[in-house]
Amino acid sequence: MKKLERKLMNIYELLLQEYGPQGWWPAETPFEVLVGAVLTQNTSWRNVEKAIQIMKKNRCLSEEGILKLNVTDLAKLIKCVGFYNVKARRLKNLVEALIKYGGMEVLGKLKTEELRLKLLAISGIGKETADSIILYAFEKPIFVVDEYTRRILTRLEMLDARKMEYDEIRTLFEENLPRDVRLYKEYHALLVRHAKEHCRKKPRCEGCVLIENAICKAKF
Numbered sequence: 001m002k003k004l005e006r007k008l009m010n011i012y013e014l015l016l017q018e019y020g021p022q023g024w025w026p027a028e029t030p031f032e033v034l035v036g037a038v039l040t041q042n043t044s045w046r047n048v049e050k051a052i053q054i055m056k057k058n059r060c061l062s063e064e065g066i067l068k069l070n071v072t073d074l075a076k077l078i079k080c081v082g083f084y085n086v087k088a089r090r091l092k093n094l095v096e097a098l099i100k101y102g103g104m105e106v107l108g109k110l111k112t113e114e115l116r117l118k119l120l121a122i123s124g125i126g127k128e129t130a131d132s133i134i135l136y137a138f139e140k141p142i143f144v145v146d147e148y149t150r151r152i153l154t155r156l157e158m159l160d161a162r163k164m165e166y167d168e169i170r171t172l173f174e175e176n177l178p179r180d181v182r183l184y185k186e187y188h189a190l191l192v193r194h195a196k197e198h199c200r201k202k203p204r205c206e207g208c209v210l211i212e213n214a215i216c217k218a219k220f
């Protein structure tokens, strides 16, 4: 095993030991994952949960449900997630594209790269959102990179977030970890958890499992 592979697995195992399985993505159906991935942009998960509940109550958490509403009415239902007009438009774009491509079942049969290109072609769907959808809704092995990933790995001196592009960081994980959907899902979720518990903007290094095991040498 190469040094980097060993280090990435070591981090994963320590975080898993510390926090346990995170059970991501918290959704009842793959379609709910899709909706959640759009709603969660720049907001807390608590707000997303609220919006999803409201959509369920109003029977519009489905392709047909979203299609039948106009952007203004959909935006009213998801107000609690912020940027609701933009997100309502994005949800409609996403659903329209799903239908154009033949639905989730048809899209699920595509190769990961092809599926990714189709998702990225939808207005308002960036790489992090597309990859979250591919990993958690379509269950294909792609590593999701977010601000938390950048922050933690930069502090571990494994990358320089200012210099590396999204896909370079994604590839770093994918080339040094087994291509395993379950591992990728859990790893991303654990990094998010760690960034919230310890590796915050202003880090709380005391009690951090990564410093206790000499993985992190940060001096904050």
Ligand code: SF4
Pocket: 152, 155, 156, 198, 199, 200, 203, 204, 205, 208, 209, 210, 211, 216, 217, 218, 220
């Ligand atoms: S020791 Fe501090 S900087 Fe390093 S990973 Fe832990 S919380 Fe982050």
